[in-house]
Amino acid sequence: MFEADGPLVGRTADLARIDRFLEGIARTPGGGGPLLLLGEPGVGKTALLAATTARAEHRGMHVVAAAGAEYRAQLSYSGLGRLIAEAAAAQPPADLGEALSVALGHRDGPPPDHGSVARDVLSLAARLAGHRPTLIVVDDIQWLDPASATILGDVARRMAGFAAGMLCAAREGTESFFDHSGLPIHDVRPLGEADAHDLLERSFPALAPRVRRRLITEAQGNPLALLELPIALDASPRTATALPERLPLSRRLQSAFASRITGLPPATRYLLLLAALDATGDLDVVRRAATGRCGLKHLAPAERAQLIRVHEPAGLHFRHPLTRSAVVELATSDQRRSAHRALARAWQEVPERQAWHLAQAAQGPDERVAALLERAAGVIAGRGDGPAAVAALLRAADLTPQAPERARRLAEAACTSAHLSGDLRDVPHLLDTARRTAPGADSPAMAVAGAAYLLNGSGDIDTAHRLLCGALTTRPAPYDPADTGLADALHTLLLVCFFGGRPELWPPFDTALANYPVPPVLLAAARRTFADPARTGPSDLAVLDEAIAALTHDPDPRRIVRTAITGAYLDRLDGCTEALHRVVAGGRRGEHIAPAIDALFLLGNHAWLTGQWEQLQQAAREGLDLCEQHHYPMQAWVGKYLLACTAAARGHHGTTRTLTDQMNHWAGPRRADTVRAYAAHARTLSALGQGDFEEAYQQATLITPPGTLPPFASHAIWTVMDLAEAAMRTGRRTQAQDHATAARTAGLDTLSPRLKMLVHATGALTADDDRHPGFQDALAVEGGERWPFDLARIHLHYGERLRRARARAQARHHLGTAADLFEQLGAEPWADRANQELRACGTPARTAPRPAGAVLTPQQRQIAALAAAGLTNKRIAERLALSPRTVSTHLYQLFPKVGVTSRAGLRDALKRLDQQ
Known part of the structure; x- marks a missing residue:
């Protein structure tokens, strides 16, 4: 979180004090404890924290860091939650403790008292310190939410005696819920004159001496002021005379900015307020908002004061974030509301921005504005900005006069947090507030958010299924196609039924889908292509292909992921990869975590099938890291399945066993049959690679019985050739042929080129004729080289059959191709099989890939x-x-x-x- 930016000037004494503090942490018993850095804004506290972090890590300490943030809406325990998430990212705790788990929303329970939460945090710190000395770093504690600040203050006073320390930084003279009475305090003072001169000399060597002396006098040793103020000046000697006669810089940097603002003309301050509240940097918006009161020419004083930069024709930027903060803080509440109303008029062509400004201008409940803001939240969510959409929904709830509507909007915020922004831990608090606001009220959004929390908490598939079905049955039929909440509920129910993997889960979904006058096309297609792909029809494929083609310019991460999921089993991910990469990029920016996790695993799925296994590893690991950081264990099973399959193909059978044991251990008691199918598929591949064909057959038939592709067993279409091979190798020819017939009868060969290739190969593999044309038909499928692992296996099977038919020259060609492909993939067990067959053909085995x-x-x-x-x-x-x-x-x-x-x-x- 804290990064050092070059050497610190004039901080030798401060760093010596910090070094003594770090040395004390490692001395137990009696080591550890807190230290509070106090100083004015801009004096360098954050830079000292960065230096401390680097020093601590160099000593081998584990550093856990967090910071308060001004102007950010803070839920109770949100600051503490960020700190715990940081700790868990590097050293996952076995148990957070009941009170802390409830406080952070990891489990349900009555609100815990602060003392119990503090004890759990202290216990967690002690456990971390048991592994290695631990440093907790918290910046800007004055901006932490009250609950987190209170807890951390209590913990700080009680953590001496084990190898952990807490280093905090706060602005002096500010009020905070962090009680630092009795804590060791180190005052971070402004720089002395010599050090200030050194800093300016290093940073601005071209400054004229007179200007430098003037700045040292005015900055009063504040490092950030020393680094910012020269930018406002011309580097020529005469610049000194252009400085304001009086620029009173108080000991607080915020006061320095404020004093520069208060000296501006009223019209300039009004324009700055408009720009600060708008925050887009669009000069035309400021001009429209100020019409009738002042013009853009009144920005000139702010430009001359170097508070802003104006780039024609349309750009306005504040030189420092604190300038924008100071502009807003110096305005009265009436002035801010008036400016928001003016900005709302300026943004009347962009409803979501207009709604936001109207909401900020409102003084009390206003249903019209709340409704506008809710619609705006939908637009914002459609662009993938989850945090902004949640903020809009929460403000809409604040403005809603009627309790049931207010509760519904809070539930929408919870739903957006769970399925878009990735703030799953906020869901219990939001749902609890909604239920208290309107007891007995219910909505699809409440069910969707509750189901997401259940699935990623206890993993209770059946309860999530009942919750969603209950919400859907209370809605009057026919459903309103414009009700996006209903569509979200059905998409969530689709995934619940899929992961459950049991036919009895699906009738309520089908009933709900039938309640639409015209069902949403993508949802209706997904019911077959994803839930029951073996029964996909041509019309479903047409809908799917049209939806994929439309992804090119689609900004909505949820729709992109839903479309890709709809096409995953039918090998349509090729057309989705560019859009999925956009989703991942947005997730890395923090805009939409939950869809980014799905997108990473879908890209991993595509990489698995197309032989890009290194990319698979990267995507799966990144997705699993996000699952862990944001508490999405349900989604993690897809990533673990991909890693288990790759490990199986490469002969890392211990890894496959470990991952599949985890899957079965979790899925068994929860009746998550699809997760068990994931495990069975990976174990089938592992057994085939080891030549344990009886085990392969037993695992493959856990997914589907031979000779059938049962409804809702989506994974069965991917294991057709696996089951047939295992059956043939164990003398179950009839079962193998029945399964090949079932695949052909179901028309799997019409669903995708890869499936066509597998159906042809399976028919040949199970045929009595060693020269069956099915292998040639499989190898002739357009684009077969896109799936190298499947292609190599088909070459291997064909080569084995040809060798048995004594067509050795032809066999060597196919076996050699198989060996080359397997070696390129790193599929060692399969390469060994191909090489053994080559030796049997009288050809030396390949020992390495061709150059x-x-x-x-x-x-x-x-x-x-x-x-x-x-x-x-x-x-x-x-x-x-x-x-x-x-x-x-x-x-x-x-x-x-x-x-x-x-x-x-x-x-x-x-x-x-x-x-x-």
């Missing part, structure tokens, strides 16, 4: 270049007068030569070849 610099034929080079440019096999074939099958054959032959497993790596691989 990346192997020579390509001219035709292969042409094909590789066109494929890297994004052309399909069909278009390449048309351009080169070849058949698509020939193009496909060349591609999977050249991939091992250039050291890639899919088209995604071709461009870089060809670049490397050009440089050799």
